[in-house]
Amino acid sequence: xxxxxxxxARFKGNxxxxxxxxxxxxxxxxxxxxxxxxxxxxxxxPPKEIHEAVRYSIFVGGKRLRPILVLAATxxxxxQIEQALGAAAAIEFIHTYxxxxxxxPAMDDDDFRRGRPTCHKVYGEAMAILAGDALLTQAFxxxxxxxxxxxxxxEARLKVIQEIAQxxxxxxxxGGQVVDMLYEDREVDLPTxxxxxxxxTGALIRGCLRVGGILASAxxxxxxxxxxxxxxxxxxxxxxxxxxxxxxxxEALGKQAGSDLRKKKATFPAxxxxxxxxxxxxxxxxxxxxxxxIFGERGIALGAIADxxxxxxx
Amino acid sequence: xxxxxxxxARFKGNxxxxxxxxxxxxxxxxxxxxxxxxxxxxxxxPPKEIHEAVRYSIFVGGKRLRPILVLAATxxxxxQIEQALGAAAAIEFIHTYxxxxxxxPAMDDDDFRRGRPTCHKVYGEAMAILAGDALLTQAFxxxxxxxxxxxxxxEARLKVIQEIAQxxxxxxxxGGQVVDMLYEDREVDLPTxxxxxxxxTGALIRGCLRVGGILASAxxxxxxxxxxxxxxxxxxxxxxxxxxxxxxxxEALGKQAGSDLRKKKATFPAxxxxxxxxxxxxxxxxxxxxxxxIFGERGIALGAIADxxxxxxx
Numbered sequence: 001x002x003x004x005x006x007x008x009a010r011f012k013g014n015x016x017x018x019x020x021x022x023x024x025x026x027x028x029x030x031x032x033x034x035x036x037x038x039x040x041x042x043x044x045x046p047p048k049e050i051h052e053a054v055r056y057s058i059f060v061g062g063k064r065l066r067p068i069l070v071l072a073a074t075x076x077x078x079x080q081i082e083q084a085l086g087a088a089a090a091i092e093f094i095h096t097y098x099x100x101x102x103x104x105p106a107m108d109d110d111d112f113r114r115g116r117p118t119c120h121k122v123y124g125e126a127m128a129i130l131a132g133d134a135l136l137t138q139a140f141x142x143x144x145x146x147x148x149x150x151x152x153x154x155e156a157r158l159k160v161i162q163e164i165a166q167x168x169x170x171x172x173x174x175g176g177q178v179v180d181m182l183y184e185d186r187e188v189d190l191p192t193x194x195x196x197x198x199x200x201t202g203a204l205i206r207g208c209l210r211v212g213g214i215l216a217s218a219x220x221x222x223x224x225x226x227x228x229x230x231x232x233x234x235x236x237x238x239x240x241x242x243x244x245x246x247x248x249x250x251e252a253l254g255k256q257a258g259s260d261l262r263k264k265k266a267t268f269p270a271x272x273x274x275x276x277x278x279x280x281x282x283x284x285x286x287x288x289x290x291x292x293x294i295f296g297e298r299g300i301a302l303g304a305i306a307d308x309x310x311x312x313x314x
Numbered sequence: 315x316x317x318x319x320x321x322x323a324r325f326k327g328n329x330x331x332x333x334x335x336x337x338x339x340x341x342x343x344x345x346x347x348x349x350x351x352x353x354x355x356x357x358x359x360p361p362k363e364i365h366e367a368v369r370y371s372i373f374v375g376g377k378r379l380r381p382i383l384v385l386a387a388t389x390x391x392x393x394q395i396e397q398a399l400g401a402a403a404a405i406e407f408i409h410t411y412x413x414x415x416x417x418x419p420a421m422d423d424d425d426f427r428r429g430r431p432t433c434h435k436v437y438g439e440a441m442a443i444l445a446g447d448a449l450l451t452q453a454f455x456x457x458x459x460x461x462x463x464x465x466x467x468x469e470a471r472l473k474v475i476q477e478i479a480q481x482x483x484x485x486x487x488x489g490g491q492v493v494d495m496l497y498e499d500r501e502v503d504l505p506t507x508x509x510x511x512x513x514x515t516g517a518l519i520r521g522c523l524r525v526g527g528i529l530a531s532a533x534x535x536x537x538x539x540x541x542x543x544x545x546x547x548x549x550x551x552x553x554x555x556x557x558x559x560x561x562x563x564x565e566a567l568g569k570q571a572g573s574d575l576r577k578k579k580a581t582f583p584a585x586x587x588x589x590x591x592x593x594x595x596x597x598x599x600x601x602x603x604x605x606x607x608i609f610g611e612r613g614i615a616l617g618a619i620a621d622x623x624x625x626x627x628x
Contacts, residue, residue, distance in 0.1 A: 050484045050492045101447060106439035125420035126495045129443065133415060134484035136447065140454050144475035154468035161458035169455055170355060170364045170448035178364045181440045205390065219557055311540060 017305035022049040024301060025063070025308065026191050028071060029104030032088060039089045039142050053123040053131040054138075057096050061114045065237075065305075066208050067092045069230075072302050073212025076295045077222050083152055084215045087160050090139035091208055094168050097135035098204075100128050104176060139164070152215060176200025188266035194235070201235035225291045229302060232288035237309050239281040242267040243274060244313070285310050321482040323589050326572045329483070330618035338615060342385060346402060353403045353456050363447070367437040367445040368452075371410050375428045379551075379619075383544075386580040386616050387526025390609045392535050397466055398529045403595050404453035405522055408482050411449035412518075414442050416491060452603065464530060473528050481521030490514025491514050502580035508549070516548035539605045544617060546602035556581035557588060558627070599624050 016024065036058055041051045067088030074084040103110040103118040104125060113120050120128035143161050152160075166172055176199025183192065209230035213223045246269050268277045288306045292299035330338065350372055368546045381402035388398040415430040417424040418439060425435050434442035457475050466474075480486055490513025497506065523544035527537045546614050582591045603622045606613035 045485065047484075047489050047492045047496070049496060050489060054484065097447075102441055104443065106443060127492070129415055129420060130484075130488050130492055130495070133411075133446070133450065134488045136450055137479055137483040137488065140479040144472045144479060156471060158458045158468055161454060162460075165454040165458060169451040170368065170444075171359065172360075174444050174448045174451065175364060178361045178441070178444055181444070182361070182363060218536050244583075254322065257582060265533055311586055 001231070015159040016300060021304045021308060024304065025068065027155075028068045029064045031070075032067040032092065033059075035085045035089045036092060039086065040093075040138065040248050048125060049123070050130055050134055053119055053127045054134055056098050056122060057119045057131060057135070058092070060116050062092075062096075064092060066095050066205065069205065069302075069305065070212045072305060073209045073213075073226050073230075074216045076214035076292070076299045076302050077213050077218035077226065078125040078298065079212070079216025084212055085133075086145070086213060087164070087211050090142045091164060091204065093135045093139040093142070094164065094173075095204060097132040097139075098177070100135070100167075104128060106183065107177070130188055136168070156214055156217070159210050159303075163210050163214060168171055172199055172203035172207075173201075176203065183266065188291040190271050193266050193268065197238040198231070198235060201238050202231060205234035205237065206230035221294060225294050228291040229288045229306070231234075232284045232291070233306050233309050236281045236284035236288065236306075239268045239277050239284070240310055240312070242269050243277055243281070245295060246274065281310050330614060335618045335622060338618070339369070339382065343378045346381040346385075346406065347373075349381075349399045349403045350406060353400065354407075354452065363437070363441065364444055364448055367433055367441045368448055370436060371414050371433045371445060371449070372406070374430050374509045376406075376410075378406060380409050380519065381520065383522040383616075383619065384529075385521045386528045386619060387540050387544075389526075390531045390606070390613045390616050391527050391530035391532035391540065392612065393526070393530025398526055400456050400528060401525050402522075404456045405478060405525070406421045406520065407449045407453040407456070408478065408487075409518060411446040411453075412482075412487055412491070414446040414449070418442060421491070421495065450482070470528055470531070474525050477521055477524050477528060481517040485515055486517035486521075487515075488569070490517065497580065502585075504585050507580050507582065507585060511552040512545070512549060515552050516545060519548035519551065520544035535608060539608050542605040543602045543620070546605070547620050547623050548619075550595045550598035550602065553582045553591050554624055554626070557591055557595070558584050560588065595624050604617070 006228045014050055040055060040058065043051055043055050045051050069092060070084050070088040074081060099113060103109050103113060110118055112118060118128070119131055124132065140161065143157065143164065168174065172176075176196050179192070179196045180200055185195070185251045185257045188196070205229075207225060209226040210223065214217075218226065246267065268280070272280065285306045289303050292303050292306075295302070321530055354369060354372065357369050359365050360494065365461055367475065384398050384402035384405060385395045388395060410453065413427060414433045416422050417427060418434055424432055426432060431441075433445055437445065455477065457478065482488065484492075490510050491508045493506070497510070502510070520541060521544075523540040524537065526532075527540045582594070586594065599620045603617050606617050606620075609616070
C-alpha cells in the first residue's frame with residue numbers, strides 16, 4: 001500500500017488559480033479518504049453492524065475540509081503532511097460523529113444529509129447513537145496508537161489530544177450544540193448566534209489549525225497566526241453556510257433547503273440581512289488571509305482555502 | 315485543597331475482614347468522588363445546562379468500582395495511587411457516559427437508575443445525548459491534560475489513553491452494547507451472551523486493571539495477571555448482576571427489578587439456572603484471586619474486591 005501519495009504542496013507566486021485550488025482540494029480529498037479507509041476498523045470486523053454504520057457515515061461524502069486544513073496548517077508551519085495524517089483523520093471522525101448525533105430525532109431530526117439518508121434513517125436510532133460514540137472513541141484510539149505519527153514526540157502527541165478533546169468537548173463543539181438546542185424555539189441575538197457557531201463549528205476548525213501547528217513545532221507567533229486564521233474562517237464558513245442554505249434548493253444541496261428557516265432557527269442572514277452577511281464573510285476571510293503573512297509562500301494553500309470558504313457553492 | 319487524603323492501602327495478614335473491606339471501599343469511594351469533583355467542569359461553567367446534566371449523572375451515586383479497581387491495580391503492581399487518580403476518574407466518566415446513552419429511549423429506555431430519574435428524564439433526550447458525548451470527551455481532556463499525572467512518562471500516558479479508548483470503542487464496550495441491541499428480541503445462546511458482557515462491561519473493567527498496571531510500570535507477568543483478574547471479575551460482576559436483578563425488588567435496587575426479564579433479555583440465570591450461575595460466579599472469582607498470587611500482600615485489596623463482587627447486594 002502506498003502510504004503517502006500526495007507530495008507536499010508548493011506553489012509559485014502568491015496565490016492559487018481557481019483551477020489549481022480545485023485540483024489541490026480534490027487531490028487532498030482523495031488522499032484523506034485513503035487515510036480514513038486505513039484508520040477505520042474494517043467493514044467486516046465484528047460486530048460488523050456498527051462498522052457498517054460508521055463507514056456509511058464517513059464515506060457518505062464530504063469535502064474533508066477539516067483534515068485538509070490540518071495538513072495545510074502543518075505545511076504552513078514547516079512540517080510534513082505525513083506527520084499530520086492521523087490527526088487529520090481523527091478530526092474527521094469527530095466531525096462525522098457530531099453530524100450523526102446532530103441529525104438524530106431528539107436533536108435536529110434531519111432525514112437527509114448530502115442527499116443521502118442520515119445514519120439513523122438507515123441503521124436506526126440506537127445504532128446511530130452508537131456509531132457516533134464509536135467514531136468519537138476511534139479518534140482517540142487513532143491519536144494514541146503506536147503506528148501513527150511515529151516520528152512525533154510523545155509530548156506533542158499528548159498536546160494534540162488535549163487540543164482536539166478541548167475543541168470537541170463541553171466547552172467547545174458540544175457546548176455549541178447545547179446552545180443550539182436551548183435556543184431552538186427562542187429569539188437569538190447576534191452575540192448568542194456568534195457564540196453558538198464559534199463553539200459548534202468554530203472550535204473544531206480552530207483546533208485543526210492549532211493541531212497542524214503543534215505537529216510542525218510552530219512557535220508562539222505562528223500558533224497565534226494559525227489560531228486567528230482558524231477562528232476567522234470558522235465563523236466565515238458558518239455565515240456562508242447560512243447564506244447558501246437560504247439560497248439553495250433540494251437538488252443543489254442534498255438536504256432540505258431553507259430547513260433552518262422553517263424551524264425558525266436563527267441565521268446570520270436573518271439577523272443581518274443577506275448583503276451584510278456577505279460583506280461580513282468577506283471581511284472575516286480577508287482578516288484570516290492577513291494573518292498568513294508570516295508564513296510567506298508556505299501559507300498560499302491556506303489562503304486559497306480561505307477564498308474557497310466564501311466562493312464555494314457547497 | 316488537600317489533593318491526596320487517602321494513604322496507600324497496606325493490610326496485615328492475607329485477607330481483609332468484611333469490616334476492613336467495607337471501610338476500604340467507603341474511604342476509596344469518597345476519595346474518588348473528590349477527584350471526580352475536581353476533574354469535572356464546574357456546575358456554573360457555560361453552557362451551564364450541559365455541566366448540570368453531566369454532574370447530575372456523575373453524582374447520582376455509584377460504588378465507583380472501576381476507579382477503585384484502577385487504584386488497587388496500581389498499588390498491587392507497586393505504584394502510588396496519586397499516579398492513577400486522573401485515569402481512575404476518566405474511566406468513571408466513560409462508564410457514566412455509557413449508562414446515560416444506554417438508558418436513552420432508543421436504547422434500553424430506562425426511566426430510573428439507582429432509584430433516581432435517568433439523565434434524559436430530567437434534562438431531555440437531546441441534553442442526555444450531549445451529556446454522554448461531553449463525558450466521553452472529558453475523559454480524554456483529563457487523560458491528556460498537563461496538571462494530571464505529572465510524574466508519569468508521556469509514553470505511558472499515551473499507552474493509558476490507547477488502553478482506555480480501545481476498551482471503550484467499537485471493539486470493546488460500544489461493540490458489546492451493539493450486540494445487546496441486536497439481540498434485544500432474539501434468542502441468545504451462552505457464547506453470544508458471554509461475548510456481549512465481555513465487551514459491554516468486561517472490556518472497561520479489564521481496562522481498569524491494565525491501566526493500573528501501565529501506570530505502575532508493571533512487567534509482562536504482572537500485566538498478564540491483572541488482565542486475567544480483570545476478565546474474570548468483569549464477567550463475574552455481570553453474572554451476579556443478573557442474579558441480583560432476578561432476585562431484587564424496586565425498593566432494594568432503585569431500578570425496576572426484573573426489567574431485563576420483562577423485556578425478554580437473555581440473562582445468565584435464564585440460560586444456566588440460578589444455582590449454576592452462582593457456582594460459575596464463584597468459580598470466576600476464585601480464578602481471579604488465584605492470579606493475584608504473584609503480588610503477595612500488595613494484592614490483598616484486589617482479592618477483597620473480588621469477594622465483594624460475588625457477595626454484594628448492589
